[in-house]
Amino acid sequence: MTTLNNNHLRVSIRPQGAELTSIFHKSSGIEHLWQADPLVWPWHGPNLFPVVGGCLNNQLLIDGQAYPMERHGFTRRSMFETTESSDTHAVFTLRSSDVTRVHYPYEFLFQVIYEIDGPVLTITYRVVNEDDQTVYFQLGAHPAFTVPFRTGEAYEDYFIEFENEEPLQTHRLTADGYFSGETESVPTTGNRLMLTKSLFDRDALVLKNISSRRVTLQSQHHNHALSVSFSSFPYLGLWAKPGANFVCIEPWLGCADSDGELVPIEQKELIQQVASGKVFEATLTINVE
Known part of the structure; x- marks a missing residue:
């Protein structure tokens, strides 16, 4: 376990998945990250690579060959x-190996970089192409934030406030986790999405066409808040296990497949690419306000 410390935050990361396990705000004594109850949802904040969401038939099609790929990737x-x-x-590094080549035949280096400055945690994803061909990939973050922040509060006391007041439309998923082609409006109050225990009964809210690049998780009863800024990420997923005391705020560069036929990796929605010998980076921040 690696721990970062300053006067505001104590942040812990484990080597498996380079996964956040704690974002502790010192002055308030609040642990902001879900503590991975295995009976509810056994993760804290997974890093998603080289895919986001589910691949049809749990397969990734590269150069005409199908490779086994689990939901949200292997990292x-x-x-x-x-x-x-x-x-x-701290910098965490995963290199391509015989293990990764079974699922993803590229030569690559994937890094997750964490840095704290005051009350702000910055997470940078870096993909280095060590192959002699273009490398295609998706990536995303999946941090689960504990709700409520304080004892004596209810889940329904909280809301997610969007940077801009705009209509929200979710892209619906099938029972198998693929896009159905259907969309549905998400009710809001101004620029606020009120949290309820039934909000995610039909799986994640997937927002593809929003202009906001910052959202804030906050109570109606006090000013302690947590914001996530994601200028590098055009898609945003919101999710919780139904009835659980957390909400995931997930900036994405990629998403699940649509129901239908498997397509080559370079045709996947919001696919990213990096040329041979080049480096790709994307950054998000978590600010405890």
């Missing part, structure tokens, strides 16, 4: 190497 179960570490900065 959340992979052991990363801690290649840099200080009180406020």
Whole structure:
């Protein structure tokens, strides 16, 4: 376990998946990250790579060959190497190997970089192409934030406030986790999405066409808040296990497949690419206000 510390935050990351396990705000004494109850949902904040969401038939089609690929990719179960570490900065690295090539035939280096500065945690994803061809991928974040923040409050006391007041439309998923082609309006109050225990009964809310690049999780009863800024990520997923005391705020560069036929990786929705010898980076921030 690697721990970052400053006067505001204590942040812990485990080598499996380079996954956040704690975002502790010192002055308030609030643990903001879901503590992975295995009877409810056994993760804290997985990093998603090289796919986001589910692939049809659990397969990824690359150069005409189908490779086995689990939902959200293999990195959340992979052991990363801690290649840099200080009180406020850490770099976790996963290199292509015989294990990854079974699922994803590219030569790559995938890094997750964490840095704290005051009350702000910055997460940078870096994909280095070590192959002699273009590497295609998706990536995303999946942090689960505990709701409510304080004892004596209810889940329904909380809301997610969007940077801009805009209509929200979710893209519906089938029971197997693929896009059905259907959309549905999401009721809001101004720029606020009120949390309820039934909000995610039909799976995640997938927002593809929003202009907001920051959302804030907050109570109606006090000003302690947590915001997520995601300028590098055009899609946003919101999800919780129905009835659980958390909400996931998930910036995505990619998404699940649509129901139908498997398509080559380069045709997947919101697919990213990096040329041979080049580096791709995307950054998000979590700010405890």
